[in-house]
Amino acid sequence: HFNFCAGPAALPTAVLERARDEMLDYRGHGLSVMEMSHRSAEYVAIAEKAEADLRELLAIPANYRVLFTQGGATQQFAAVPFNLLGSGGTANFVDTGIWSRKAIAESRHLFGDARVAASSEASGNTRVPQQGEIELSHDASYLHVTANETIGGLAFDYTPRGVRPDGVEVPLVCDMSSSILSGPLDVSRYGVIYAGAQKNIGPAGLVVVIVRDDLLERARPDMPTLFGYKTLAEGGSMVNTPATYSWYLAGLVFEWLRHDIGGLPAMEAINARKAAKLYAAIDGSELYSNPIAPANRSRMNVPFVLADERLDKPFLAEAEQAGLLNLKGHRSVGGMRASLYNAVPEAAVDALIDFMADFENRKG
Numbered sequence: 001h002f003n004f005c006a007g008p009a010a011l012p013t014a015v016l017e018r019a020r021d022e023m024l025d026y027r028g029h030g031l032s033v034m035e036m037s038h039r040s041a042e043y044v045a046i047a048e049k050a051e052a053d054l055r056e057l058l059a060i061p062a063n064y065r066v067l068f069t070q071g072g073a074t075q076q077f078a079a080v081p082f083n084l085l086g087s088g089g090t091a092n093f094v095d096t097g098i099w100s101r102k103a104i105a106e107s108r109h110l111f112g113d114a115r116v117a118a119s120s121e122a123s124g125n126t127r128v129p130q131q132g133e134i135e136l137s138h139d140a141s142y143l144h145v146t147a148n149e150t151i152g153g154l155a156f157d158y159t160p161r162g163v164r165p166d167g168v169e170v171p172l173v174c175d176m177s178s179s180i181l182s183g184p185l186d187v188s189r190y191g192v193i194y195a196g197a198q199k200n201i202g203p204a205g206l207v208v209v210i211v212r213d214d215l216l217e218r219a220r221p222d223m224p225t226l227f228g229y230k231t232l233a234e235g236g237s238m239v240n241t242p243a244t245y246s247w248y249l250a251g252l253v254f255e256w257l258r259h260d261i262g263g264l265p266a267m268e269a270i271n272a273r274k275a276a277k278l279y280a281a282i283d284g285s286e287l288y289s290n291p292i293a294p295a296n297r298s299r300m301n302v303p304f305v306l307a308d309e310r311l312d313k314p315f316l317a318e319a320e321q322a323g324l325l326n327l328k329g330h331r332s333v334g335g336m337r338a339s340l341y342n343a344v345p346e347a348a349v350d351a352l353i354d355f356m357a358d359f360e361n362r363k364g
């Protein structure tokens, strides 16, 4: 079976096997990682190794802190403004679809004003706004973008800059939930990067935040303690009990990326090939289509529709029969979506393409 789920997503088989082998007795310690105190030497070593491997993979500069915090990216929609609006100003956003809008809505819910500095809405969310279209407010304190819209299948093909009308550049905050670790990244371009774990990092319940250390001083005093990046950084992400098992599994995924895949440039090459094949199959068919501007097509989430909606149900039923799971599009948009995260092997994409061609021949 191949799992094309958008999240929680497939984990690499090699990682699941390793976790299975050491689940009951972690490397001779006589207990499961799930049962360890997060303050024990064994667990602290697991946690530190995970951070070190992530730093190595993304070449995270020394002036950035890496936080392993609980919950989902949704909590970060609130945590970001709490952490960054302490000295006033307005949160600015690029709106590229459903996830950006949820971040905007939460910021407005908490602190009133939030500026949409650019939007993809006029294009029907088929292209990402260009740098020249992003107009920050005079009092912008940061610019928030969503690197990859998981539902729309729309991705930035460049790293935007947030420049106020007075020429001052503000920190870039990026929701990378569905694209982090899909390829190399220049972390130094960002103020804050955050990502829910359950796509390319590991199981749900964990969020990775990468924050430049000068931004730890900008928090609002009324912030919930556990949201505080400074508090988490000072406490080694162990202010309270962290999501210990998810953190451990994330560490296994980082090891897999480093040693089995050979690092993020190699991962990116695989991802580029997987996505290119599938988009070529969609574009070359009469039955399937995807409306996104080629430069902004997501490599991680490939939504597509069938020319005749009545074929949706048989398509999904037959795909499942063929072992191709979770191809149904998000409930808000319908159609199909194939998520091609790191753990989805190229053979899965080949099987999907063969199935799609066969289905079209028979029903199209």
Ligand code: PLP
Binding pocket: 007, 071, 072, 073, 074, 075, 099, 146, 148, 149, 150, 151, 175, 176, 177, 178, 196, 197
């Ligand atoms: N941001 C993006 C881009 C997402 O894809 C998701 C979930 O799919 C979220 C935020 C919300 O994440 P969570 O469910 O971890 O709160």
